[in-house]
Amino acid sequence: MTDRQTDRQTDRQTDRQTDRIGVLLASYNGIKYIKEQLDSIVNQTYKVDEIIVSDDGSSDGTFEFLKEYADSCNDVPIKVVHNEGKHGPTKNFENAFNYSTADILFFSDQDDVWKKDKVEIFMKAYEKYPDCACIFSNADVVDSTLKPIGKTNFDCFFSDAKMLNYDGDSMALLNQGYVARRILDGNIIPGMSMSVKYSVLKKAIRFFDWSWDDAIVMYCAINEHMAAINMTLCLYRQHENNLVGIGKVQRVDDKRSISEYKKRFISDLKQLNYQYQRSQVYQDVDIEHKYEFIEKKKYFEAMRYKAAQCVRIVALLKYIILFFRRLYDRAHGKKLFLLDCATCLFVSKRERISYF
Numbered sequence: 001m002t003d004r005q006t007d008r009q010t011d012r013q014t015d016r017q018t019d020r021i022g023v024l025l026a027s028y029n030g031i032k033y034i035k036e037q038l039d040s041i042v043n044q045t046y047k048v049d050e051i052i053v054s055d056d057g058s059s060d061g062t063f064e065f066l067k068e069y070a071d072s073c074n075d076v077p078i079k080v081v082h083n084e085g086k087h088g089p090t091k092n093f094e095n096a097f098n099y100s101t102a103d104i105l106f107f108s109d110q111d112d113v114w115k116k117d118k119v120e121i122f123m124k125a126y127e128k129y130p131d132c133a134c135i136f137s138n139a140d141v142v143d144s145t146l147k148p149i150g151k152t153n154f155d156c157f158f159s160d161a162k163m164l165n166y167d168g169d170s171m172a173l174l175n176q177g178y179v180a181r182r183i184l185d186g187n188i189i190p191g192m193s194m195s196v197k198y199s200v201l202k203k204a205i206r207f208f209d210w211s212w213d214d215a216i217v218m219y220c221a222i223n224e225h226m227a228a229i230n231m232t233l234c235l236y237r238q239h240e241n242n243l244v245g246i247g248k249v250q251r252v253d254d255k256r257s258i259s260e261y262k263k264r265f266i267s268d269l270k271q272l273n274y275q276y277q278r279s280q281v282y283q284d285v286d287i288e289h290k291y292e293f294i295e296k297k298k299y300f301e302a303m304r305y306k307a308a309q310c311v312r313i314v315a316l317l318k319y320i321i322l323f324f325r326r327l328y329d330r331a332h333g334k335k336l337f338l339l340d341c342a343t344c345l346f347v348s349k350r351e352r353i354s355y356f
Contacts, residue, residue: 019126020049021119022102022198026092028056030110031065033237040113042075046120048106051078054096056087062110090212093191094205103198107191107213111237112139113146118233122195125171125227132173133224134216136194140232144239152232158188161228170230177291179221184282184297185275185329187214193234200224210281218285222294265343269308269355272340276305300327304340309353315344 023041055063070078083095125135139153154161164172191213204219220226279301286294307318323337
């Protein structure tokens with residue numbers, strides 16, 4: 001960095017408001033990639049005020065490395081803490097949050113890499129939209145060696161995001177209710193690409209027993225303002241140990257035998273159960289009951305859930321009633337209806353009930 005760039009960096013951080021910027025990083029056996037991620041955060045053009053790393057009981061030397069890295073880092077204060085009690089990514093991020101003193105928080109996986117101006121561009125968005133509680137950006141999807149695979153997060157999760165009404169700076173304030181409807185069937189904004197204000201996260205955290213990033217998006221989509229940045233500001237690394245990744249959200253539709261179809265139908269019971277549980281949480285997040293479609297979604301998923309546990313004839317009748325009452329989503333309703341019926345026909349009641 002040149003002297004002039006250093007001066008601009010110093011001036012910008014001197015002039016900025018009292019907002020402290022923090023990063024919450026959840027780690028678990030991440031020794032292979034975590035240094036690259038930490039380096040990319042520490043070397044941002046817009047320095048963060050703190051990095052909180054919560055380690056979930058790593059056994060590969062990650063925790064020891066983190067302590068050494070924190071002790072040797074002079075650019076940004078890094079606090080490394082153990083996650084005690086119930087483990088998993090949601091509780092790990094919650095543990096990191098408990099130690100944070102920042103006003104604006106970024107979330108970081110242990111295996112991604114941030115582009116050097118990510119924080120700077122996000123802070124420009126917060127300056128442009130001061131009432132915005134949650135901001136998210138696009139990200140490049142890369143392989144384990146950081147080689148681009150030709151896709152972005154928007155391509156894989158949020159296909160219509162590129163068609164939003166962006167300004168000349170590639171930023172867009174979203175209409176309230178838009179994201180709330182778009183996430184009816186599942187979250188489309190990965191946590192690694194978002195930032196949220198501490199005051200809002202403190203309210204949303206009571207829903208974290210569901211899923212941390214999904215809960216944040218649910219809460220903000222209903223109760224706060226959100227903004228999108230149509231720029232790839234992070235490298236979303238895909239490898240064999242991803243808990244959630246591009247490969248995890250894509251279906252393989254090459255099914256060529258009855259037995260393979262049956263395996264597919266049994267696996268889809270997991271999705272049915274997920275939708276039922278998620279719809280209950282989503283209604284709880286809608287504290288003021290703003291959106292009727294959330295209540296309708298809860299009712300629909302509850303009926304599907306109950307039908308799945310009935311004998312075949314009764315289950316089919318219930319699915320048909322739901323279909324003719326137009327409770328199946330218009331865009332994908334026919335496909336889902338046929339899938340529900342096929343699952344009912346090919347999977348026994350005993351198997352369906354034992355799954356739930």
